[in-house]
Structure formats: C-alpha cells, structure tokens
Amino acid sequence: MRNYRRLSIVSAVFSLLLFAITSPQVAASDTLNFDNLDPVNTSIYAYKAVNDFIDSLPPAKVSPVLYVGPNMGTRSTKIQLAGIERISTLWSTFVKPDKLNVVLFSDQDLSWADQKQTEFTGEWLQQDALPSKRFLKYGCNQAGMYLPGLLLFCVKNYEIQANSAEYYAELHKFSHEYTHFMEMNYKDWMAHAKGKGIGTRNPCWIEEGFATFYGFAVGSNPSYPDGKLRREFTRNLTFNYDRNHTNPDGTLAAQIALGNVAETKRLFGMLENTPWPCDETENAYSLGSIAAEALVAVKGQEGMNNFYKASARTGDWRASFQEAFGLSVESFYEKLTPYLASQFNVNNFVYATPTPTTSASPIPPTPTPTPTPTPQQTTISPSASPTTSRVRSEEHTSELQSH
Numbered sequence: 001m002r003n004y005r006r007l008s009i010v011s012a013v014f015s016l017l018l019f020a021i022t023s024p025q026v027a028a029s030d031t032l033n034f035d036n037l038d039p040v041n042t043s044i045y046a047y048k049a050v051n052d053f054i055d056s057l058p059p060a061k062v063s064p065v066l067y068v069g070p071n072m073g074t075r076s077t078k079i080q081l082a083g084i085e086r087i088s089t090l091w092s093t094f095v096k097p098d099k100l101n102v103v104l105f106s107d108q109d110l111s112w113a114d115q116k117q118t119e120f121t122g123e124w125l126q127q128d129a130l131p132s133k134r135f136l137k138y139g140c141n142q143a144g145m146y147l148p149g150l151l152l153f154c155v156k157n158y159e160i161q162a163n164s165a166e167y168y169a170e171l172h173k174f175s176h177e178y179t180h181f182m183e184m185n186y187k188d189w190m191a192h193a194k195g196k197g198i199g200t201r202n203p204c205w206i207e208e209g210f211a212t213f214y215g216f217a218v219g220s221n222p223s224y225p226d227g228k229l230r231r232e233f234t235r236n237l238t239f240n241y242d243r244n245h246t247n248p249d250g251t252l253a254a255q256i257a258l259g260n261v262a263e264t265k266r267l268f269g270m271l272e273n274t275p276w277p278c279d280e281t282e283n284a285y286s287l288g289s290i291a292a293e294a295l296v297a298v299k300g301q302e303g304m305n306n307f308y309k310a311s312a313r314t315g316d317w318r319a320s321f322q323e324a325f326g327l328s329v330e331s332f333y334e335k336l337t338p339y340l341a342s343q344f345n346v347n348n349f350v351y352a353t354p355t356p357t358t359s360a361s362p363i364p365p366t367p368t369p370t371p372t373p374t375p376q377q378t379t380i381s382p383s384a385s386p387t388t389s390r391v392r393s394e395e396h397t398s399e400l401q402s403h
Helices: 002-025 041-055 084-090 110-124 131-138 165-171 173-187 189-193 204-220 228-237 239-244 251-256 261-269 281-314 317-325 329-343
Strands: 065-068 101-105 143-146 150-154 377-379 394-396
Touching (some): 041 084, 084 204, 101 110, 110 143, 173 189, 173 204, 173 281, 228 281, 239 281, 317 329
Parallel strands (some): 065 101
Antiparallel strands (some): 143 150, 143 394
16 A cells, blocks of 8 residues: 555646646637646646747748947847747737837947947937946846837847756747837837827836736747746846845745735735836835736736726726626736745745856946947848837846846
C-alpha cells in the first residue's frame, strides 16, 4: 500500500509537470468565469487568446522609422523591438500609423536623444521628460511613448542575461509602448487636451496594467510561456511599494497572498487616478496586468476591444467596464481577489520559487555628453523585426525593469 501510494504521488507530480509544459497549447477557455479563475490556466488562456486573435488578422504593414544614437556602437537593439509586427497587427483595427518614429539611444547619446525628442514632439514637448533629465534619476531604465507619435528606448551598456526577469521585462517594452500609442490615437488625447473630443484618460491600473499585459502577451510570453519570469517580475514590482513604506521587500506580496477583498479594493483604489501620475505606479503595472489576465481569460480579446471602444465613445471608464465585461468595477475587485492572491502564492506553481534580487537601482548620473553627429535613419519593415490636464506622454522608468 505504501509503495502504491508513493507511485501514485509520483505519477500525480509527473502529470502536473507535464501539464505545466504542454498547457500553453490549450484552446481559449469557454469554462472559466470570474468566479472560477484557476491559478495556472487563467493566464494560459489569456495569453493564448491574444495570440490567437493576432493570428486571425492579416499582418499589419507598419514600417517604423528607426533612429539609432551615434554612440550605440555594437549594442543590439533586437530586444527593444521584440513583437513589433504582432503588436501592430493586434491593434491594426484601432490605429494604422502613416509614420511612427522610434528612437534608440545609449547613455552616451543623451544630448542627441534630447534633440530627437524635441524635434518629434513639437508643441507637446515636456522639458522634465527629456532623456537627459530622466537619466539623472533613472539611468538607462527608461522607455516612453511621447505625443504625437514617438517611441523612445534607452539601450543599456551591458548584455542582459537571458532567462532573467530583466530580460523578460525588456522584451515586453515595445508592445507596452505601442499599446499606449494605440490608445492615445484611438481616444484622440491631443484633441481632448485642447478642449475637443472625449479622449478622457482611463485610470492608471488600466492604462498601465493593460499595456504591461500586452507587452507580456506579445513581447515576452512567447519566449517564456511557463509564467516563472512573469510572476517574478510582477512580484518584484511590489517591492517599490514596500520601500516607499519602509517595509522589507516582499511585505506587500505576502499581504496580497492572503486574499483579503478590502486590501484588493484599497490597492486598486490607489490606482484609479485618471490624471497622471497615479499613486504607486509600479503596482499599476503589476496588479493591473494580473487583472487583465482575468479579463481576457473570461471575455477574450474581443472584450478588451469592446472596452477600448466604449471608453473612447463615452469617456466613462466605469460604465465602459460594465458594458464590456458584464460586471461592475467593485464586483470585479471582489472576484479578482482570489486569483490575485494566487499569483503571489508560490505554492500554486510547480517551478521553484525565484529568489528576490535587489531592485534595479538607477545608473549613477553621468555628465551630459556634447551633441554628436546625426546618426543613420533606417526604415524597418515588419518582416525584419524579431519574432517580436496636460496630456502626458507615457514614460516608463525603473519600475519596468527587473529588480
């Protein structure tokens, strides 16, 4: 009997491991609902739903114009452009840009990057958002989408280790920023800033959380589908909250894992600010992306499309949420709580618990370099890509890095 039980346990463990390896191939769920969000299957269904939707569309013909800093040297830009064709295909029914400027710069190209941002943003320029200003605080941990149509990425001066949370985070950036680009154009934020049109901003956990989710779905998850690095990254993001409140790293993650509805509502309530900035931005990336997993797993990509359309039409994010997803925001917070808790409970997953590492610290400030010669300008075709108030431009800093 003892041997039989031991064999049964081994068999069960083997089956679970086999499921973890093969489960990304399962079809989108028609059985999950907001009262039954499985800790493992929910994210699998969600990411598969997004990529199945992309596969159902004709490839987009977006050809960004790439500007490479003159001091980039041999630094690879492949990781910064991951997902370029698929994310532009995903949002092709919402936005088809005639021109999209993409600037890639190094820590030695700050003056040049400032010039490019000034050139491409025009009247929407924010002096405090110039790369050289942000470098003083964040180092090369910065990326952003700037009005009216600029994506800007700092390329680090070292090779990022594959199979790390930092690598996973870098892979997601282009799709993240392009999702902001889609929403900016579809909702016409610029017209709204001038008193025309609806264009009202969605709350921080939606704007940033959904963009992070799509960065994962299109940029990162295809290379790392088991969820290990994603959960490590989203957990590490909560360390910023801990440090802001002088608590040890992991304090908030442990609190979330308890599954308290009042705590979920409190945390998401802090992220409902519509004007930028929102409180505890890093939590918007982490918690908002997990919320998006639940929404897409149950309602599919069509549900998210419906939400973006409704919020652009009405300017009322709560009413749009109810219309697209079939429940109120408050009810969603309640139903999300068990799933949110499960993502911070390492006992739910078969892989080993990642050891938290030190939060990404800003690179020490360096003197602003003198202007450099004009670099090359290149038009990228999608096929060349890797199998990858005042209106605020979306800029991301150390919170989007591995910790």
